[in-house]
Amino acid sequence: MSNVINVKDMCLWYGEHQAIKNVNIEIPEKSITAFIGPSGCGKSTFLKTLNRMNDLIPGVKITGDIRYEGTDIFAKDIDVNNLRKEIGMVFQKPNPFPMSIYDNIAYGPRTHGITKKTELDEIVENSLKRAAIWDEVKDRLKKNALGLSGGQQQRLCIARALAVDPKVLLMDEPTSALDPISTSRIEELVLDLKETYTIVMVTHNMQQAVRVSDYTAFFLLGELVEFGRTEDIFSQPQDKRTEDYITGRFG
Amino acid sequence: MKKNQLMEKVIHGIFLVLGLITVGCVLLITIYLVISGIPAIREIGLVDFLFGKQWASTATEPKYGILPFILTSIYGTAGAIVIGVPVGFMTAVYLSKMASPKVKSVIQSAVSLLAGIPSVVYGLVGMLVLVPGIRKIFNVPDGASLLAAIIVLAIMILPSIIKMSITALDAVPKEYEDASLALGATPIETYFRVSVPAAKSGIAAAVVLGVGRAIGEAMAVMMVAGNVPNMPDSLFQSVRFLTTAVSSEMAYSSGLQRQALFSIALVLFMFIMLTGATLNFFLKRERE
Ligand SMILES: Nc1ncnc2c1ncn2[C@@H]1O[C@H](COP(=O)(O)OP(=O)(O)O)[C@@H](O)[C@H]1O
Numbered sequence A: 001m002s003n004v005i006n007v008k009d010m011c012l013w014y015g016e017h018q019a020i021k022n023v024n025i026e027i028p029e030k031s032i033t034a035f036i037g038p039s040g041c042g043k044s045t046f047l048k049t050l051n052r053m054n055d056l057i058p059g060v061k062i063t064g065d066i067r068y069e070g071t072d073i074f075a076k077d078i079d080v081n082n083l084r085k086e087i088g089m090v091f092q093k094p095n096p097f098p099m100s101i102y103d104n105i106a107y108g109p110r111t112h113g114i115t116k117k118t119e120l121d122e123i124v125e126n127s128l129k130r131a132a133i134w135d136e137v138k139d140r141l142k143k144n145a146l147g148l149s150g151g152q153q154q155r156l157c158i159a160r161a162l163a164v165d166p167k168v169l170l171m172d173e174p175t176s177a178l179d180p181i182s183t184s185r186i187e188e189l190v191l192d193l194k195e196t197y198t199i200v201m202v203t204h205n206m207q208q209a210v211r212v213s214d215y216t217a218f219f220l221l222g223e224l225v226e227f228g229r230t231e232d233i234f235s236q237p238q239d240k241r242t243e244d245y246i247t248g249r250f251g
Numbered sequence B: 001m002k003k004n005q006l007m008e009k010v011i012h013g014i015f016l017v018l019g020l021i022t023v024g025c026v027l028l029i030t031i032y033l034v035i036s037g038i039p040a041i042r043e044i045g046l047v048d049f050l051f052g053k054q055w056a057s058t059a060t061e062p063k064y065g066i067l068p069f070i071l072t073s074i075y076g077t078a079g080a081i082v083i084g085v086p087v088g089f090m091t092a093v094y095l096s097k098m099a100s101p102k103v104k105s106v107i108q109s110a111v112s113l114l115a116g117i118p119s120v121v122y123g124l125v126g127m128l129v130l131v132p133g134i135r136k137i138f139n140v141p142d143g144a145s146l147l148a149a150i151i152v153l154a155i156m157i158l159p160s161i162i163k164m165s166i167t168a169l170d171a172v173p174k175e176y177e178d179a180s181l182a183l184g185a186t187p188i189e190t191y192f193r194v195s196v197p198a199a200k201s202g203i204a205a206a207v208v209l210g211v212g213r214a215i216g217e218a219m220a221v222m223m224v225a226g227n228v229p230n231m232p233d234s235l236f237q238s239v240r241f242l243t244t245a246v247s248s249e250m251a252y253s254s255g256l257q258r259q260a261l262f263s264i265a266l267v268l269f270m271f272i273m274l275t276g277a278t279l280n281f282f283l284k285r286e287r288e
């Protein structure tokens, strides 16, 4: 199995504060990689580096080498907008735009130059179907997306991300704001999606990592302590700190 | 315990009275304007008054038609909006979303300063710079004109438009913008397709506030518009606004003429009430 993203010796500073310390990782294609670790250990920071959403924060400095499908994502000639189209993102708090369900999904494709109504209709329908929310919203596509429940909003956000046809999907604690039923729906959805997409998911919930992920990376204080197959990490962790964390001795 | 409660009540009462004083002032002004504005309208006739094209209050056979003033106020305000809103709006988008903190603070102080300049100073600068400028550039006999008034008003409404729009744009949740950027939209695209629509009722309120300011302005337009009761047939016509129609004749007026001035004030008051109501409507929608 090949790797989509390769990270070598990556460090990141917010001003003086070093949030990521020398991380090396290779994210395998068409699988789910979970990032776990106590809050503040740099999971979100690392995730946002992969689609360069950190660029927007003043005072951020990044060193090291990150390659997406072999190309350096910090190369001068890279098109950031295109990179973000390839590597989609779903946020912790569902954040649909304050516009109709249809316009939410069509936003990305329109951005990338698709204007034909029939083509957009098709993308909207397919994306909503792939995100397992089509049946719930197909009769109210023109209604404001903010009227949906939290769980529906999050699936809408996933559909919106899928609408620009990404290869990788970054998810930052996508279920932490949701109730258990919505959470399990999203987990099922994510398991479906890995047939087509490479998924990287931050979670603070270790059971969730066990339930859905193929690989797990354990972060602590900005370092990547351990990375491997999920069953290995949880059954025979190599590092004492990983063991302490997954057995609930801290964090 | 008892003493404390009494104290509470007394203080509560004082604040209530202070609040009622404000309400009382508004009511008093409204009632006074209506009472003193109606007689002249009765005597002249509502249609002749509002739609009469000629104002000649001191002629032997006086004419009291205020259509020239109404149209001048409407055109002047509309012109100021057409120029001031795009400029102010773009400035606000730049300051709220793009400018570095340093640039933002410098420009914002300049905007605040602009807001604090008394209107007589705007008028003075307009008279000394704008009026001769218009005369030379457009080669017209007199630069004191509707155009000069529009330009001065456009500059005068800039601060309120910029400030209100910035407040609305700053309040747009960053999550919306992040979502757009993460879909591969450029920052500029994001501001115009996500931030601005999300802030639209605040921006609309900014425009209405600008309208209110422009329609109520007297001193500056008196100094640059020529203050002649002509119909505003062209941008280069010397004109008189509703506000200045009242102020320029008040000092020496008497009888029906004086009453007609009160009626003009009533019409102006209606216009301003209308913009105020519109503003409230938008602000309410913003809050929801
Ligand atoms: N925008 C920021 N500016 C400065 N420091 C930040 C910023 N975002 C995160 N940090 C810091 O970086 C560290 C890692 O944060 P984060 O990546 O959010 O952790 P996690 O997602 O694992 O909870 C924390 O110490 C946090 O305070």
Ligand SMILES: [Mg+2]
Binding pocket: A043, A044, A045, A172
């Ligand atoms: Mg986080």
